Amino acid sequence: MTCEAPAGIDGKDGPSYVDSVTAASSSGRRRHGDRRGEGRKKTRAFVPVPETSAGSVAFEAYYKAQGIVPDAEWSDFMGFMRKPLPVVVRVNARRAGWEELKAAFAADPRFQQLAWYPGGLAFQCASASLDGPLRECLGQLNRSYALRMQEAASLLPALLMRPGPEDLVLDMAAAPGGKSLQILELMAAAGDGGHGLGGAIIANDGDAERAMELLPLMLRKAHHPGIAVTLGSAAKFPAVFAPPGANEASTSQSADRQVLLDRVLCDVPCSSDGTLRKAPGIMARWRPHQGSLLHKKQLTILRRGLHLLKKGGRLVYSTCSLNPIECEAVVAAALAAFRGDCELVEDEAVEELRRAGLRARAGLASWKVPDTQRPKRQKAPDDQPPASEVGSAGVGCTLYTSLEEVQVPKEALSGLCATMFPPSNPEVLSQLRKAVRLLPQDNDSSGFFVAVFTKTRHWDAQPLSNSTPLPVEAVAVPALAPEKATVQADQMPLGAVATLRWRARNDLNVYELLDAAIDPEAQSIASYYGIDLSDPTTMFKHIIT
Template sequence: MGRGRHRGRSQRKHFKESRENVWKRPRTDPTVDASDNAVADKPSWEPILTDNPNFEEYYKEQGIVRAEEWDVFMEILRKPLPAAFRVNSNSQFCDDIISILENDFVKSLQAEAIEGGELEAIKPLPWYPKNLAWHSNFSRKQIRKHKTLERFHEFLKLENEVGNITRQEAVSMVPPLFLDVHPDHFVLDMCAAPGSKTFQLLEIIHGASEPGTLPNGMVVANDVDFQRSNLLIHQTKRMCTSNLIVTNHEGQQFPGCRLNKSRASEKGLSEDMPINQLSFDRVLCDVPCSGDGTLRKAPDIWRKWNSGMGNGLHSLQVILAMRGLSLLKVGGQMIYSTCSMNPVEDEAVVAEILRRCGDSVELVDVSDKLPELIRRPGLKTWKVRDKGGWFTSYKDVPQNRRGGVLVSMFPSGKNLTDSTQTTQNNENSGVNASEDGCKETDKSVVDAIPDEPVVEVSDLPLERCMRIIPHDQNTGAFFIAVLQKVSHLPEFQEKPNPRKHSSTKNADSTEKAPTEEAVVTADAEPVESPVEKVIEADADVEKDDSLVEPEKEKNVEGETIKGEKEANSLSHAGDKRKVPMQGKWKGFDPVVFLKDETLIDSVKEFYGIRDESFPLYGHLVTRNTDTSSVKRIYYVSKSVKEVLQLNFAVGQQLKIASVGLKMFERQTAKEGGSKPCSFRISSEGLPVILPYITKQVLYSPMADFKHLLEYKSIKFPDFVNKQLGQKAIDLVLGCCVVILSDGEEPVKVDASTIAISCWRGKNSLGVMVTSADCQELLERLAERTPKTEVGSVNGSNGDSGGPAEAMETA
């Protein structure tokens, strides 16, 4: 997807050359009086221009649509993008949300749709399974601004906040559907922010699991940008999952965390750890791109767009995709995708991947999947545009332009006139065009008359790629390719590449044979494939690319065995390239397994959790090395636990921004005094631990349950059900769980069970749930309650409202 984070150097360049900086909007002159700025014949704002002659010339020349379609294509690009959203299939109210959409909003918004010239206001996306994804014929701006759409807007906001729906562009929902994820898969989302696709992957991972059980799979969501990682964490937090790790690495240097067994035994670690390197069954590589497929959503791109944006990102995209394949298990699949229409970022990258990998990687034909999704085949031929003009073949590129126009950007991927010179140029530019590990033939070139332009046509099966064009189904544009790793990537013994340096070492490849060959001894020279060596060389080149922002601190998470050897030689005082320990990453808290048995036993005893049914030992982590002042405790699944153990064993190479599910939080009470347990159950963790709690549980009828949600606190004598009030008094001071029940006790917990965390204070019971969650639960319960009961509930106990008296957040 498009990323807006590589602007600093281009801005400085524009300043030096006194050129207009299109990335920065002009501001009004503060020295001029406001009344003078607001001239009657000159409005204070100007509409965004949806026109760029360079854009039209470029894509006409590339032939991405037929000539007779061009006007329709451009017309829809200039229209706002319709809003789309997806219902969380794992939400306990999934069926309720779909029912509201089908039976309420489809009808109530119909008048507005007809007024706007549309046949339908909202409708399910026909290609998305089980009516879980919906398309609205209103843009996001219309939904926010129109008074008649206010109720629909409030519905979307609330359900999005509590995690029942995710607002997401329709074409952005496509890649995870083609990834064929299973509940036991390890999945890597390489460039994950803002997190909507990660949320989808987690839904699929959890989809086949029974309530209260955790899948064997997991998702590692990575993004290079720290701020965007925070957005990613906020987005995925709504999923309430313990099967997620969020990391903050450059994707092209994502660590493989290879475990050296001999050194593991020296450290007292088990030699039969479940995993000895980090590799994945599925990889989603949704790379940074120019983003011109999002013009309808981000019209500001119209004035910024130029062909150099795609050219400048091409090498980074190749490196990211190659790193993703090196982390992929044999037999696994990877999605390469962009929200760009530019073939230099799309088909050219896929073609270069196939050339580098030879027969070890296959471009999968998925034309029989999701038949209702209209897609077009990938291009077989295209041109490259540079400030010097158009080029149909690399041989036509002047020598002084070959630093910016690479051979891999062309359909054949090679210099047709001088293969020796091409190889040398490729080495200098960080692009591998050697014969090692790559299959290249002359079939990719159409015979041409000498001195006339050579029209290149790729002989690779690029028609298996998918292009989603905006006017086919009223969406944005997207490019998707499904790659399968059928064997280990090409590799051979060779001395380390002299070009690489310690900050870009990246030989954590998973491409070694199983068992003993997968473990390299400390004194052995790493076995590197040509693919990995090119990744390293390209990474060096990318450090100087104006479109790639270098990290402020040197990154060694992709250390080779040599780097690990240096890092562990503590006697060498002069070593500068030591593997940083977790917690020493700037701005990141450490990840620590909680081993305080007294604390864990107190939690187990207080809530009646049997370790054999829901093990806590080994599954609880904190972000504080001082366990005496722990505020939050996170629960991790078995798969995440194994990855964390591996990470510790290899020197904690993963830069972890977030891990696990917040299960317990420290709580203090106004009353003071000692409590058997100082930790309450968090709302996020309650659905997971609920089936295993046998103490501190109340079963509430509908009337009192609604009272709690409405008034947030109820004094014990004020309960409608007096027996419930007495049972609340009998509870131990501290956190408790209130389960909605029709009178039967105990209730068998399943997907439909509704429960909330509360605090049993000295005189009252207080709710420990956010206002948004309370409001959402009340709305869902109102749909299930007869109107007579709703009236009686709302009219009683009106004096019991107010803040919770019994608790105060630590």
Template sequence: MQKNKPNYELIQVAKNSAITELVHKLDYDLDKWIEFSTKPLPETIRVNPIHQDYNWTISKLNDLGGKRIEWVGKKTSAFQMPWIKGGAEDSETKKLLQSMHNSGRHTRQEAVSMIPAELIDPKPGESILDSCAAPGSKSTQIAELAKDDAAIIANEPNKGRMNMLVTNRSRLGLRSIAITQHDARNFPRVPQPGFDSILVDVPCSGTGTIRKNKGLWWNWKPQISKSLHKLQLRITERCSTLLKPGGKMVYSTCSIDPLENEVIVTKLLEKFEWLELEKIDVDEKLPGLKYNSGIDDFELFIEENTFSKNPIEKSISQLKNCIRIDPSQNDSGGFFIAMFRHIGDEENAHSLKYREEWPIGKKDLKNDHGSPKPLSDERRKILEKEWGHWQGFSGTLWERGRTIIEASKTLGEYFFEPPRIDGMGYQLPGNHWHPLKVRQLGRVGFKDSNSQSIRPKAELLRGQFSFPEKHIFKIEKEVLIRLLDENVIPIEELDEGFKNERAGSILLDINWITGRRLLPAWLGTGLRLLLDEDEKFVLKNQRDDLI
């Protein structure tokens, strides 16, 4: 097991770093800050509450020495492991934790970055925007906290980073996320009244991440924060105008620089009189969190022309409502959080108001950016002919190419079905995603090909429970154990029901460790599991618990 030992060479570098000069101005306990900032982070994990193995996962983490982290919030099941990040005591434990992560049972995530989703406090049926979403840890946490039944737009302009977002959504089997690709500074209009909640976790200098990004000790300069300030402000301004009256917006960074934090907050309060900075009830929402209040004197951190006019006292006085977290307080990374409320009395978000002369005409849409479409009657009949009626199927079905997708009903109800008026004043019909560029929607439920029947995918079986009428076989634990040990069981050694079944994709129905589970399998000359190696490894570990 790797321990947190002092790195004396790095400590000397840290003492002469530009970041440390910044911290000195912040009046932190410098020795303590350097002590913790030069140590590796502990391994921290967020458990997926909608996975069937939720209780087993918690039990396994407890067995491995994990301790519950209460201060990230009451609804998030977070654990700190007794080793540094990536430093589990043996290769078998490392493999198990990686397989549990890859199979969607938990997510490896830095503890402080779990706080914003807790403050969003999402509810089923709400519409939520994560404006800068990749790699997806916060978007997926929001979906989990809303019981995977909200309408979440996870936006990421960069294609490479967007792929990480898709991967994380996929491994968790979440259906309530639509992934879009827009520059958040110009995020498009959405149907009225706007978003219930918005998370603005902007690109930042990362000065709070030095425990894992050690290169910052040598590479960070104040100019980096200055270069990001305008981008951060424009993103946050645009998101503010998409927030519906009464809605909540959480602004967060993993930076300690006031130029990226309190200065942004002050400018927002100055520009939008209908925004108010809420005081976060830490004792109630984040019990045990150690933190500092936001700073209200940032003269040492800004240049003379940072503000076009002097900020008024009303804005400055609210900055104590912000939260600053330094690494020494909770053995974590550094973080900043501010929570806004739209206190305006109008019906719709600021940028979604209609002018009196609108609509000025109608506009037909010839395409929808290649986004998923509702499942056609023809494809639905093929699906039902193959599998019959799916019980407990509470989402809606969509298609894209050879893929059939399940998404939460609220995604379609908020962002696809409503008619709307575009920014030019033209009436757009309902039943389209435009102007949203939806690159991925919900979770992959089924895939078909020219040569094989429609197959249910593992994603479909990880979260909300549903099952078909046809091609589903109850098996005993001994059958699954044999499949895990031998990979294949010859058909002549199976029950008569298997021998009378057509060759192809089937589902195995088993009462396993944590209750009823459905597992995809393939039946041909023998029976084999259609599971990846990570899922098999976890099932083998659970099998060992039975013995």
């Protein structure tokens, strides 16, 4: 290398830049994750799964049937899927010395600048060039937060979110924290040279160890006061209601005002088959039904995120999967569920990245749904996949284009649902082309899917007058059995029903009005939570909050 100030990334041509950057973090204390005395030295070699394995055969047959890649590009697609993923680093422009570090990467012939990343702060290095000294140097820079090691495709969601310096942001599945740190950097960069301290980010994760140990360890590197780490299910993330402000009257309406979010990142758990270049072992275990088993969970998380989004806000839904059941099908189902209150956007954020050199393809408008019956394994020669898993078409299962085609008993449809199939609504179908697909051969990256939502209307969770008609979206309250209630549905205050109309669109919620004078369960619940069941409106307020 012929790099000046600093003399090199890994010190081959002089004092290493890492010496000054990490001096404070290497003062003899054992770093998180290091083995006592020697640190982490083990590396995993990239070993692609044989093409004749059951997983490889089923993978190729399934995605050929889905048409995610034109036939003329199939060999390039599979060729890249069997190559190791390049290493990508993102320089942290909020740290002192970042300009020197950026110059060092730009001068190093092993690194190639990602032209489409704003500010030229991201660089890519071929996996074969990542020798021991360079790996150790990048690891130290990563731990000191002078840079972050993050694959190229995963940089996209935060960029499309476009967070502002004063935004309230929710990362619904934040661990290990790389995307949350990137969002904080973008919030600061959007503050015209300031530190972006007016905004805040809620980093949530459902895993206790990751939320309570890993996320705080990662996010404290940002030195940002507006960080909150929460532990909980993304599908059940609670709504937050603000107390009356200093200039607001102390009324029930002001007390019930829901705090809505400016930005939401919905990077859902997925089958991760787009990351085969990073984890080739996924191919050996790959089966067509894996994406279908996650579809309902992904849809529930997305719908919850849209519930919490404010009007005009942006929600980014992303997966590292190639499967349309986890991508376009989830997006289409959410658009149908919100019936015009949410829509996909394809704005200047995507076009700017395309003009800068990012190759991004449109979402799919049609796909096929596999059955969810796991095939029984049968003995087969070592060099041949089990016949029951490959089938005549190589997929190992039946593929359906519509729910009407399914000719099996209802008990066999436990894993299939209507939301997995392409939508029949032409308006919803046309919006799917606004989603973004990244294929490995286009940017030498992993496979990725991103869709950007915005909310066009939000129903405030506030009581309405009895003269106000309910909108179409309002949840109908069924008639209650006389032994279960003394207040009939037609006598219930309209405000109690209207309060439920936005968040009650979740199919998993079932509401039932109980009379404490009759039902002992209602008495027990009311006593425990201190609820006054004599007022139905108060009872509903407690239920939804």
